Amino acid sequence: MNAIDTGVYTAMHGNSSLLNATTGGIYNVKAPEGTSLPYITFFDVITTRGRTFGPTALDDGLYQVDIWAASNTAAGVILDLLLTALDGATLTITGYSSVMCLLQNLQKMSDPDSDVSRIMCEFRVMTQK
Amino acid sequence: MSAAAGLTGKVTKDANTVALIGKWKLSYKMGKEEYVPFGAAVNVAKKRIATILDVSGSFEGPWDMSDTNGQLALQNAALAGTAVTLKLYVNGTNYYTGTALLDMDVENSSDGIPQVSFSFEQDGGTAWTQAA
Numbered sequence: 001m002n003a004i005d006t007g008v009y010t011a012m013h014g015n016s017s018l019l020n021a022t023t024g025g026i027y028n029v030k031a032p033e034g035t036s037l038p039y040i041t042f043f044d045v046i047t048t049r050g051r052t053f054g055p056t057a058l059d060d061g062l063y064q065v066d067i068w069a070a071s072n073t074a075a076g077v078i079l080d081l082l083l084t085a086l087d088g089a090t091l092t093i094t095g096y097s098s099v100m101c102l103l104q105n106l107q108k109m110s111d112p113d114s115d116v117s118r119i120m121c122e123f124r125v126m127t128q129k
Numbered sequence: 130m131s132a133a134a135g136l137t138g139k140v141t142k143d144a145n146t147v148a149l150i151g152k153w154k155l156s157y158k159m160g161k162e163e164y165v166p167f168g169a170a171v172n173v174a175k176k177r178i179a180t181i182l183d184v185s186g187s188f189e190g191p192w193d194m195s196d197t198n199g200q201l202a203l204q205n206a207a208l209a210g211t212a213v214t215l216k217l218y219v220n221g222t223n224y225y226t227g228t229a230l231l232d233m234d235v236e237n238s239s240d241g242i243p244q245v246s247f248s249f250e251q252d253g254g255t256a257w258t259q260a261a
Contacts, residue, residue, distance in 0.1 A: 052151040
């Protein structure tokens with residue numbers, strides 16, 4: 001994980017309610033095979049670097065955070081906790097200043113042939129270096 | 130001969146670099162008066178004579194009024210109508226400089242970051258020049 005990944009992870013992991021509810025764990029990119037539900041995966045989809053003159057850069061990133069649970073209800077409970085942890089949060093990121101972390105989209109997905117419910121969230125994470 | 134990388138540019142007020150500026154523009158516009166000589170044929174081409182050179186420009190970036198000697202000082206100058214001396218660097222060495230009167234725009238949105246834009250017109254005292 002890079003520094004910004006770590007900042008996003010720490011914000012989720014540091015919220016005890018979210019951590020306790022996500023019994024399967026919180027993982028960057030992919031959960032290990034056989035991870036028990038519910039769990040969270042997250043990754044940086046794309047980052048655009050905005051330049052100012054000189055060394056200062058504004059990195060505008062889109063993070064996808066997926067909630068994987070055994071039911072829509074269980075996923076919804078974790079969603080509320082996730083929003084508390086991340087939406088509007090000031091992240092602590094080594095080497096960067098946190099500018100914003102805001103929910104941009106969320107999508108609920110269910111597959112009738114699967115026992116897994118999924119909520120996909122996208123957060124805009126902007127940092128200044 | 131080669132193109133310059135804009136990244137090493139900057140905007141300064143006096144000796145202070147204005148923080149977070151990522152773009153600037155400078156325009157030289159020569160005033161012109163049209164005239165047609167007496168006795169000219171109907172289909173004669175218009176003629177023009179240069180009058181007075183005017184200079185204007187703008188620069189912008191994320192809003193940061195903790196930049197006391199840069200953005201905040203420019204804001205204060207804009208509000209007071211005080212002329213300032215600017216340098217607009219095209220790279221680490223070469224710049225345009227002159228005296229300017231400022232206007233300021235601030236823009237914000239709930240899903241973005243506040244932006245500040247300063248626009249200016251030259252103040253008659255010092256002609257804008259390109260240096261170094």
